[in-house]
Amino acid sequence: xxxxxxxxxxSAKNGMNVYRGCSHGCIYCDSRSTCYQMKxxxxxxxxxxxxxxMLEEALKRKRKKCxxxxxxxxxxxxxxxxxxxxxxxxxxxxxRYGFGLSILTKSSRILRDIDILKRINEKSKCVAQMxxxxxxxxxxxxxxxxxxxxxxxxxxxKIIGENGIPTxxxxxxxxxxxxxxxxxxxxxxxYCIEAKVHAVMCFGIGVTMRDGNREYFYKKLDENxxxxxxxxxxxxxxxxxxxxxxxxxxxxxxxxxxxxxxxxVGIDEVFSYLGEYEDKRVYEQISLF
Numbered sequence: 001x002x003x004x005x006x007x008x009x010x011s012a013k014n015g016m017n018v019y020r021g022c023s024h025g026c027i028y029c030d031s032r033s034t035c036y037q038m039k040x041x042x043x044x045x046x047x048x049x050x051x052x053x054m055l056e057e058a059l060k061r062k063r064k065k066c067x068x069x070x071x072x073x074x075x076x077x078x079x080x081x082x083x084x085x086x087x088x089x090x091x092x093x094x095x096r097y098g099f100g101l102s103i104l105t106k107s108s109r110i111l112r113d114i115d116i117l118k119r120i121n122e123k124s125k126c127v128a129q130m131x132x133x134x135x136x137x138x139x140x141x142x143x144x145x146x147x148x149x150x151x152x153x154x155x156x157x158k159i160i161g162e163n164g165i166p167t168x169x170x171x172x173x174x175x176x177x178x179x180x181x182x183x184x185x186x187x188x189x190x191y192c193i194e195a196k197v198h199a200v201m202c203f204g205i206g207v208t209m210r211d212g213n214r215e216y217f218y219k220k221l222d223e224n225x226x227x228x229x230x231x232x233x234x235x236x237x238x239x240x241x242x243x244x245x246x247x248x249x250x251x252x253x254x255x256x257x258x259x260x261x262x263x264x265v266g267i268d269e270v271f272s273y274l275g276e277y278e279d280k281r282v283y284e285q286i287s288l289f
Contacts, residue, residue, distance in 0.1 A: 001045040001080055006060040009090075009133050010056040016055065016070040018086045023079045024146040026108060027220035028173050031073055031139035045080055049262070052089035059097040065124065066277050069106030079146070081109060091116045097243070098281075102274045104170065106131050106147040114163055121165050123157040125278040127198075128160045129168040134179040135187035142224050150191075157195035163226040166198040168270065172253070173207035177228050178206055178233070180244040182253070189257050199264035199273060205250045206243035 009016055017233065021042050022031060032042050040046055048054070059068075070076050076087040091113055094101050101120050103110070110117075110128060120126040130153045134140050140150050148156070157167050167193050174180040185205075192200055221229040236242040244250070258265035264273060 001049060002040070003047045003049040003120055006048045006051075006054065008053050008058065009048060009187060010058045012063070014066050014074060015069055016090065016121055017072075017074045018048055018051045018070070018076060018090060019049070019074045019078060019080070022047070023072060024075060024144060026078075026144045026147065026289065027224075028143070028175060028207050028213070030149070030208055031214050032213040032216050033210040035210060036212075043233055045078065047080070047084060047086065051086050052093055055090050056093045056097075056208055059093060059099060065099055065279060067100040067102050067125065067275055069102040069104075071129065075105050075107060075147075076103060077105045077107035077109035086117065086181075087112050091120070095123070098123050098279070099276050100277045101126045102129070102134065104126070104129040106144065106153065107277065108148040108152045109202050111156055114160065114165075117160070118163055123159045123281060124267075125166075125276070125280075127166050127168055128157075129158050129170060129201075129274075129275055131170040131172075132180070132191060133172060133174070133187050135184050135191070136179070139179060143175070147155075152194060154191045157191075157197060161196050167195065168199045168201060168247075169195075171199050171200055171202040172205070174205045174244055174246075174250070175207050176242060178225060178245045180246050180250070182246065185221065185250050185253065186257075189254070192236070192256075199270045200254070200258055201270045202251070202254055202265070203267065204241075204243060205247040207242060208240055209242055210240060214238075 020038060021044060023045065024097050025042060095116050116125045117128060132153060133143060135150055137149050137151060159168050163282055171188060218229045255265060264270055
């Protein structure tokens with residue numbers, strides 16, 4: 001790991017990444033793509049020096065409260081977070097200034113900070129999100145070797161929900177010829193139902209490939225799934241989107257199950273929900289009258 005100087009911590013759309021790079025080792029990770037212009041080795045985690053202080057300065061200057069999002073490019077709960085605790089410190093800043101939070105992870109380490117998540121949710125809105133990819137625990141350790149297992153994430157979702165914090169599950173990626181089966185898909189949806197998630201986000205049944213992450217993915221396919229790489233090359237070539245032959249059928253199942261169990265689904269609808277700030281203290285004041 002190493003520290004680096006940055007001038008700001010928030011993007012134009014209020015996204016935040018405390019770290020750059022990852023130790024989770026997911027074989028399909030889009031963040032390895034060369035288009036993101038990472039100048040260091042992906043596993044040599046770059047820590048944004050003084051991230052909590054930069055965030056505080058940014059929030060002080062904001063005229064209007066909003067949702068702060070983190071986790072889209074780099075998981076906020078990678079292994080070094082246990083030592084550095086920058087994510088926790090940033091969450092404390094968000095809570096102190098009354099902003100909302102949309103946080104995405106694959107790690108049950110998020111439970112360490114459930115006290116802050118609850119306080120944020122009491123003042124505004126906190127949405128905790130988990131990615132679920134495969135119900136097969138052994139396969140999970142191959143596809144995502146450094147993350148909490150699917151069952152550990154499922155248990156974390158239940159605990160978070162029981163504490164009154166809304167949850168969202170990101171379904172995928174579903175790698176063609178590997179975990180894009182109906183059996184796997186239905187078990188993951190069963191987890192969503194049992195955890196009483198508020199919404200499900202799914203961009204389709206498949207995986208995306210770009211320069212940088214494609215090479216790493218193919219290397220791991222050769223190591224763990226002999227001859228599958230050749231199927232990808234024949235079917236997808238150098239395409240960005242590698243869509244599963246099961247896409248249409250599984251997406252139909254997704255919408256049917258979510259409708260039956262009153263789970264929000266649909267990219268635009270879920271993104272709108274994630275970005276909508278709430279000031280619960282205002283609601284409380286109005287209710288007094």
